[in-house]
Amino acid sequence: MLPTSESVERVATFTIEGGSGDILTSNLLADLNQALIEFDGNPELRAFALLGASGSSYSSSTSDEVSARRWRPLHRPAKPVIAALRGECRGLGLVVIGSVTDIRVAGEGARFGFGPPRLRVNANWATASRLHSQLPHTTLMHLLLTGESIDAREALRTGLVNRVVPDDDALPTALAIARSIAEIAPAAVRADKLGMVEAPYLSFDDALFFGSALATLNRLGPDMKEGVAAFVEKRKPRFKGM
């Protein structure tokens, strides 16, 4: 089944339907990349929900369609990406999750790993290195060197995902989170994500300067005044900024 992409209530969604075998074909990845780029460029959209539908399996292609060509990183949006993960999330799928998603809801049946080392003759180790900031070192090494997978509970414990819910609740939960974020002042959300994406590369003083500049930029926009006023007046804010 083809992935479906749509936007409702300022949330762009990209649904990956289930299937047997490997579903992360280069076409699907190209579609996802395009959806992420369009999401970023559309000021009406505030959050992106990447939804793995029932029984879906994100995995690296053993048919070499993807591994034979050079892996190009997916576009990483400036706005939040929330993922609902079900089933097997392996290899390239794990790298996709780790490199473009920010908040992850796993169904109880989700599993994460790289698959048996002996099959990964064309493995691109640079892609796995992207996960170093997503998982403890020991967990990453375990997945890479033993070929074993971890379950949803272990993914929660090690910080890879934020929440574990019954499988059927994964998509609605992720969507609810995306909708909730879509109500926050967009400039503030972008500033926070930008700061945190850059933070690992910044020394302390540089981080302070950067954060200070970001916060000043935010203060110059219309939404902070509205946000503070709404808080003091105990009402819902009406954000106008983009």
Next chain:
Amino acid sequence: MSLVPIDYEVRGHVATIRIRGYNDHNPITQQMYLDLHERLSALDSGQGARVAILRGSGDRHFSVGGDLKKHQAQAEPLTTAGHLSAFWFPDRAVPAAGLNRVTLFSRRTVTPIVAAIQGYCLGGAFITMCLHSSLRIAGESARFGFAESRLGLGGVSLSSRLGDQVPYAALMWLVASGEFINAQDALRIGLVNEVMPDDQVFARAEEVAAMVSQVPPLTVRAEKEALFHTQRVNFQSAMALGNILEVLNLLHPAALEGFPGVTNAVDMSSTATDSREA
């Protein structure tokens, strides 16, 4: 009992810093941030205690952070030019401009600080806790988070260095969703060391502080300084600094005391011997 907003009390080697706001949520005013900045600087000068406990006043909340109601009521709204001036010329900024980088967030503390948290620890107070405390004891009522993005202010969270402290997904949850996390989540992601019933928190914080106060002060300081200065350097550079700091520590006359059979051959009796000498 004094009613100073940033209350500072020393007993032996342990200082206790209490954030006391005008209600039991302990909101922090601009002046309180400045006072806190001074207290922490004084600690690090070597004249203060060896370890500090940071907590809210009372036993309900740590602090909800910046005091929005008073800020809104008292502050003259800044013009665009005013905001820009506050950014480019932070030393001249007036309090209405909000926090800028010369205030609380322009430093990290090298004196070990144990945070004792009950109830809300939000916004600027949350940043303070993340930036300055090394050890954290939380009560079951503890709640952590940034409400700032829900109020339209973003980018401040970068000052917290939270990216160095918790896993990425947890980090993005805190900064992007505007939601708070509870004590159990905080424990799971490594934000705090221990979680216990609220009524045990302060006693445990005292215990931990007492433990830390027994470690030679220069050793602790070396550890924190080394960590701060090598977080973003390559391994070899980190080792080079670490080796130098270790040698500096070993030059101290009190080093290696308590190691049986070792005599400290270096005679340093003519130099300053006490880390607490002014």
